[in-house]
Amino acid sequence: MDVTAAGVTTAPIPPEAGPKPARPPGTWRQGWHRFRRNTTGMLGLGLVGLVVLVALACPLLAPFDPNDQSAMMNFGSRAAPSLKHPLGTDRMGYDVLSRVVYGAPTALAVGLGAMLVASVIGMIIGGVSGYLGGMADEIMMRLTEFFLVIPVFVVILAVVRLFGIIVVGSPLERVPFLNLFTIIILLGLFGWPSIARLTRAEFLRLKHMEFVEAARCIGATRRDILVRHILPNAMPSLVVVIALGIGGAILAEAMVSFLGFGDPKAISWGQLLYFNYESLKVAPWASIAPSAAIFITVLGFNLLADGLSDAFNPRLKQ
Amino acid sequence: MGKLLGILRYILRRLLFSLGLILGVSAIIFALINAIGNPIEILLAERPGISTEAIEAMTRYYGLDQPVLTRYGTWLWNMASGDFGTSIMYNQSVGEMLSTWGWETLKIQVPAILIALSLATLIGVTAATRQYTRTDFGVMTGALLGQSLPGFFVGIVLILIFSYWLGIFPSYGAYSTRNLLWGSPLADSLWHMVLPVAMLAFFNTATLTLLMRSNLVDVLRNDFIMAARASGLPERRVVFGHALRNAFIPVLTYLGILFGLMLGTAPVTETVFTWPGVGYLYISAIQQLDFPVIMGVSMIITVMLVAATLLTDIAYVLIDPRIRLE
Amino acid sequence: MPSIPALSSDVANDAPPSRPLLDVQNLRVHFLTGAGAVRAVDGIDYEVGSQETLGLVGESGSGKTMSSLALLRLVPRPARVVGGRVLFEGRDLMALPESQIGAVRGKRIAMVFQNPAYSLNPIFSIGHQLGEIYAWHEKVGRREAWARVAELMHLVGITDPLARLGQFPHELSGGMKQRVCIARALLCNPALVLADEPTTNLDVTIQAQILELLDELKRRLGTSMILVTHDMGVVARMADRIVVMYAGRICEISDARTIFRNPQHPYTRALLESMPRVDQSYARSRAERLPVIKGRPPNLLDPPSGCRFHPRCPEAGPECRRLLPEMTSIAPGHAVSCLRRGSPGAPAS
Numbered sequence: 002m003d004v005t006a007a008g009v010t011t012a013p014i015p016p017e018a019g020p021k022p023a024r025p026p027g028t029w030r031q032g033w034h035r036f037r038r039n040t041t042g043m044l045g046l047g048l049v050g051l052v053v054l055v056a057l058a059c060p061l062l063a064p065f066d067p068n069d070q071s072a073m074m075n076f077g078s079r080a081a082p083s084l085k086h087p088l089g090t091d092r093m094g095y096d097v098l099s100r101v102v103y104g105a106p107t108a109l110a111v112g113l114g115a116m117l118v119a120s121v122i123g124m125i126i127g128g129v130s131g132y133l134g135g136m137a138d139e140i141m142m143r144l145t146e147f148f149l150v151i152p153v154f155v156v157i158l159a160v161v162r163l164f165g166i167i168v169v170g171s172p173l174e175r176v177p178f179l180n181l182f183t184i185i186i187l188l189g190l191f192g193w194p195s196i197a198r199l200t201r202a203e204f205l206r207l208k209h210m211e212f213v214e215a216a217r218c219i220g221a222t223r224r225d226i227l228v229r230h231i232l233p234n235a236m237p238s239l240v241v242v243i244a245l246g247i248g249g250a251i252l253a254e255a256m257v258s259f260l261g262f263g264d265p266k267a268i269s270w271g272q273l274l275y276f277n278y279e280s281l282k283v284a285p286w287a288s289i290a291p292s293a294a295i296f297i298t299v300l301g302f303n304l305l306a307d308g309l310s311d312a313f314n315p316r317l318k319q
Numbered sequence: 320m321g322k323l324l325g326i327l328r329y330i331l332r333r334l335l336f337s338l339g340l341i342l343g344v345s346a347i348i349f350a351l352i353n354a355i356g357n358p359i360e361i362l363l364a365e366r367p368g369i370s371t372e373a374i375e376a377m378t379r380y381y382g383l384d385q386p387v388l389t390r391y392g393t394w395l396w397n398m399a400s401g402d403f404g405t406s407i408m409y410n411q412s413v414g415e416m417l418s419t420w421g422w423e424t425l426k427i428q429v430p431a432i433l434i435a436l437s438l439a440t441l442i443g444v445t446a447a448t449r450q451y452t453r454t455d456f457g458v459m460t461g462a463l464l465g466q467s468l469p470g471f472f473v474g475i476v477l478i479l480i481f482s483y484w485l486g487i488f489p490s491y492g493a494y495s496t497r498n499l500l501w502g503s504p505l506a507d508s509l510w511h512m513v514l515p516v517a518m519l520a521f522f523n524t525a526t527l528t529l530l531m532r533s534n535l536v537d538v539l540r541n542d543f544i545m546a547a548r549a550s551g552l553p554e555r556r557v558v559f560g561h562a563l564r565n566a567f568i569p570v571l572t573y574l575g576i577l578f579g580l581m582l583g584t585a586p587v588t589e590t591v592f593t594w595p596g597v598g599y600l601y602i603s604a605i606q607q608l609d610f611p612v613i614m615g616v617s618m619i620i621t622v623m624l625v626a627a628t629l630l631t632d633i634a635y636v637l638i639d640p641r642i643r644l645e
Numbered sequence: 646m647p648s649i650p651a652l653s654s655d656v657a658n659d660a661p662p663s664r665p666l667l668d669v670q671n672l673r674v675h676f677l678t679g680a681g682a683v684r685a686v687d688g689i690d691y692e693v694g695s696q697e698t699l700g701l702v703g704e705s706g707s708g709k710t711m712s713s714l715a716l717l718r719l720v721p722r723p724a725r726v727v728g729g730r731v732l733f734e735g736r737d738l739m740a741l742p743e744s745q746i747g748a749v750r751g752k753r754i755a756m757v758f759q760n761p762a763y764s765l766n767p768i769f770s771i772g773h774q775l776g777e778i779y780a781w782h783e784k785v786g787r788r789e790a791w792a793r794v795a796e797l798m799h800l801v802g803i804t805d806p807l808a809r810l811g812q813f814p815h816e817l818s819g820g821m822k823q824r825v826c827i828a829r830a831l832l833c834n835p836a837l838v839l840a841d842e843p844t845t846n847l848d849v850t851i852q853a854q855i856l857e858l859l860d861e862l863k864r865r866l867g868t869s870m871i872l873v874t875h876d877m878g879v880v881a882r883m884a885d886r887i888v889v890m891y892a893g894r895i896c897e898i899s900d901a902r903t904i905f906r907n908p909q910h911p912y913t914r915a916l917l918e919s920m921p922r923v924d925q926s927y928a929r930s931r932a933e934r935l936p937v938i939k940g941r942p943p944n945l946l947d948p949p950s951g952c953r954f955h956p957r958c959p960e961a962g963p964e965c966r967r968l969l970p971e972m973t974s975i976a977p978g979h980a981v982s983c984l985r986r987g988s989p990g991a992p993a994s
Binding site: 150152154155158159162163166248252255256259260261262271274278281282285288289292293295296299300303304307 | 351463464466467468469470471472475478479483576580583584586587590591601602605606608613616617620624628
C-alpha cells in the first residue's frame with residue numbers, strides 16, 4: 002500500500018474485490034414497479050402462482066389417489082361431474098380432478114426443466130458468439146439457424162421412440178420416469194436457438210457500452226466481464242424469452258404425450274388426453290379438464306412474459 | 320443484363336448449397352437410424368413371430384448384409400430415382416404412399432395457410448392502424464390466447480360443437496364411405512375438410528397476425544409513410560400500397576418455412592380428426608418401426624424445406640432492391 | 646399540365662396581393678397522455694405572404710415541427726389539433742372534410758422532411774414513388790408522370806435524370822436524396838412548401854448547396870416557404886421574416902433584419918448571443934465563454950406559470966410569474982410577447 006503525500010492510496014484494486022457490476026440504477030426495482038401496475042403481467046403471475054401452488058400441494062388437493070380406479074367398481078367410469086367426483090371420472094375409472102391436479106407438477110417439471118437446459122446451452126452459445134464475434138459467431142449462427150428450422154416435433158417423436166428401444170435391456174431401463182426425462186432434455190436441446198439468438202443480440206449491444214470498457218480498464222478478466230457485468234444487464238430481455246419458452250415447452254410435451262409418446266408412468270395432461278380422447282363423445286369432461294389446465298398454465302406464462310416485456314421495455318401508452 | 324447474370328449466379332450457388340444440405344441431412348438421418356442397431360433385429364424384438372424366410376428376404380431386400388456405406392449409397396441412389404423403398408406396415412411402395420397420404424395433408428394445409436395469411440393481413444392491418452386503441456389490444460389479446468391454447472383443445476372444441484352438438488360437420492376421416500354429401504364426391508370431400516382446415520388456420524392466424532401487426536407498426540412509424548401522406552395520397556393507398564408492401568417482406572421468410580414444413584406440422588390435427596395424412600402416417604410408422612416410411616417422410620420434409628428456403632431467398636433478391644447479391 | 650416558367654424574374658417583382666397566402670390563427674395542438682394534456686402548440690398566430698420565406702425557429706420541444714405538421718393535419722397520434730383556424734386559398738384547412746384535405750397535401754402545400762434517408766420508400770424506385778404522386782393529383786398516365794419527374798429532377802440539379810428514375814433511394818447520396826425530396830415537393834407546383842430542418846442531417850458542404858438550391862427555386866418559381874429550423878445561421882441566410890417560438894408559444898415575429906439587429910424578446914436575444922461566431926474566440930475563462938441560456942427546457946406537461954420563459958429569463962420580474970403575455974405589435978411588422986416590452990398579460994396558466 003503506497004500512500005502518496007496527498008494521502009490517497011495508489012494500489013491497484015484487485016479485480017476479485019472489484020466494483021459492483023455496473024447496471025443502470027434500479028433496473029430491477031424500476032421494472033418491478035412498472036410490472037406491478039401492468040394488468041396482464043399480474044394476471045399471468047397469478048395464474049402461474051396458482052399452478053405452482055397446486056403442484057406443491059397436490060396430495061392435499063386431490064380428493065382421490067390419482068391411480069385409484071375404484072370408481073370402476075361402484076360409481077362407474079365415464080361418469081359425469083358430481084359432488085363426489087367434481088370433474089367426473091374418465092375412461093378407466095380414474096377421478097379426473099385428482100389426475101389433473103397431479104398433472105401440475107409434471108407440467109412444471111417439464112417447462113422449467115426444458116428451459117433450464119435450453120437456457121444454459123443458449124446463453125453459453127449466444128453469449129460467446131455475441132461477445133467474440135468473428136468466425137465463432139458465424140459458425141454458431143449457422144448452427145442456430147439450422148436448429149431453428151428443424152421440424153422439432155417429428156424429430157422428438159422419433160428420438161423418444163428410438164431411445165426407448167435402445168434402452169431396453171440396459172441398466173438405464175430402470176430409471177424412473179426415464180421417458181419423461183428424455184422428453185425434457187430433448188425439448189431443451191431443441192429450445193436453445195431462440196435463447197441463443199437473444200443472448201447474442203444482447204451481448205452484441207452491451208459489449209460496446211462504457212461500463213464494459215471501464216471494467217476492462219480496471220483489469221477484470223473476460224469471464225468476469227461476461228458473467229458479472231454483461232449478463233445481469235441482459236437478464237431482463239432473457240427472462241421474457243424464457244417465460245415464453247416455458248409455456249412452449251409445456252405445450253410441446255402435451256402434444257407429444259397426446260400422440261402417445263409420453264411417459265406412461267408419469268401423469269401428464271397430454272397423456273390424460275391420449276387415454277381419453279376416444280371417449281370424447283361420452284365423457285367430454287375427461288378431455289376438456291386437462292386441456293383447460295394446459296391452457297391456463299401456458300396462458301399464465303405467456304401473460305407473465307408479456308407483462309415482463311412491458312415492464313422492462315415500456316411502450317408509450319395513451 | 321449484368322444484374323440478371325448476377326441473379327442467375329446467385330441462384331446457382333444457392334442451389335448447390337441446398338443440394339449439399341440435403342445430402343448432409345440424409346447422411347445424418349441414415350446414420351441415426353442405423354445407429355440404433357440392425358432394424359431386423361429390432362423388429363424381431365418388437366414382433367416375434369415373423370418367419371425366418373421373411374427375415375432373410377427382408378435382409379436381402381434392404382441390403383442389410385452389405386457394408387454401411389454401400390447401403391447408404393444404394394439408398395441415396397434409389398431415392399434420387401424416386402424409389403423410396405417398401406413400407407413394412409403396408410407392403411406398398413413408400414413413394415406411392417407419400418403421394419397419396421401427402422396429397423391429403425396438402426389438401427388441408429395449403430388452404431389453411433392461405434386463409435390464415437388473408438385473415439392475418441386484414442386483422443393485422445386493422446390492429447396496426449388503430450395502435451393503442453381497444454381494437455388493437457383486443458387483437459393482441461386474442462392472438463396471445465390463441466398461442467396459449469394446446470392444439471388438440473381447439474380440435475376438441477370444434478368437434479364437440481360442430482360435430483356432436485350441432486351435427487353439421489363430420490368428426491373424422493377425409494371421405495365418407497356411404498351417403499356422400501349431396502351425392503357428390505367433391506362436396507363430400509370439402510365437407511370433411513372444413514373442421515381440420517379451421518383448426519390449422521386458427522393457429523397459423525394467431526402467429527401470422529402478431530407478426531404482421533408488429534411489422535406494420537414498425538413500418539408505419541417511418542418517415543416515408545408520413546411523407547406519402549403529406550404528398551396527398553389517400554390513407555388506403557398509403558397503408559396497402561406502401562406500408563403493407565414493406566411490412567410483408569419479412570413475413571416471406573416465415574411463410575417459406577410454413578410451406579416447407581407443411582407435411583410435418585399437422586400430426587396433431589390429423590390425429591384429432593383421424594385424417595389420413597403424412598403426419599398420421601409418420602406417427603404410425605414410428606410406433607411400428609417402419610423404417611422405410613420414417614426415412615422417406617423425413618427426407619421428403621427436408622427436401623421441401625430446403626426448396627422452400629431456396630425459393631424464399633430468390634424471392635427476396637427479386638423483390639427487395641436493397642439486397643446485394645454478394 | 647402545369648409547367649415551370651423558364652425564367653421568372655418578373656414573378657419575384659410582382660407586388661404581393663393584399664391577402665396573405667397563409668393565415669394561422671390561434672393554432673393549438675395537444676398531446677393527450679395519461680398524466681394530462683401536453684400543450685405542444687399553445688395558441689400561435691402568424692401569416693405567410695406569397696413569395697415569402699418564413700423562418701420558424703426554436704429549440705427542440707418548442708412546437709415548431711408540430712405546428713407545421715398541423716397545417717396539413719398530419720399531426721401523429723396521440724397528438725391532436727384542438728383548436729385554431731388555418732386560412733389558405735380562401736378556406737379554413739382545419740374545417741375541411743377529410744376527403745378534401747388530400748387535394749391540398751402535396752398539391753397546394755407540400756412538405757420536405759428532415760431526414761432524406763428515411764423519407765423515401767426504400768423498395769420503390771424514384772420514378773415510381775414520385776410519379777405516383779403526380780399521377781394521383783393530376784390524373785395522368787405513367788408516361789406523362791415519369792416525364793414530369795424527370796423534368797423536376799433536372800430542375801433540382803440532379804445529373805442524368807433519366808437514369809435516376811429507375812434507381813432506388815439507397816443508390817443515391819444524402820445530398821441527392823434531399824434534392825429528390827425537394828423535387829417531390831415541387832411536382833405539382835405548390836404555392837407553399839413546408840421545409841422541416843431540410844439540412845440538419847446533411848454534411849456541412851451539402852447543406853450550403855441545398856440551401857442555395859432552395860433559394861434559387863424560391864426565386865424562380867415564386868413559391869412561399871416555411872422553413873422550420875433551430876439553426877439561426879440558416880434563417881439568417883434564407884428567411885424574409887422570422888417567427889421565434891418557445892414552449893409552444895410565439896415570442897417574437899419580425900422581418901429577418903430586425904430580428905438580428907434589434908431583437909426585443911429576451912429569448913431571441915439569448916438565442917442570438919449563444920450562436921458561435923467565426924470572428925470571436927472562446928476560452929474557458931468565465932468572461933470569454935460561449936454564452937448559454939441558463940436553466941433547462943420547459944416541461945410541457947407542467948409548464949411554468951405565467952410567461953413560459955420566466956425561469957430562464959435574465960429580465961424576469963414578479964409579474965412574469967403570474968401573467969401570460971400576449972403578442973403585441975411594437976413597430977410595424979414587429980410583434981413581441983413580453984411583459985417587459987409592454988405586452989399586456991392575462992392571468993392564465
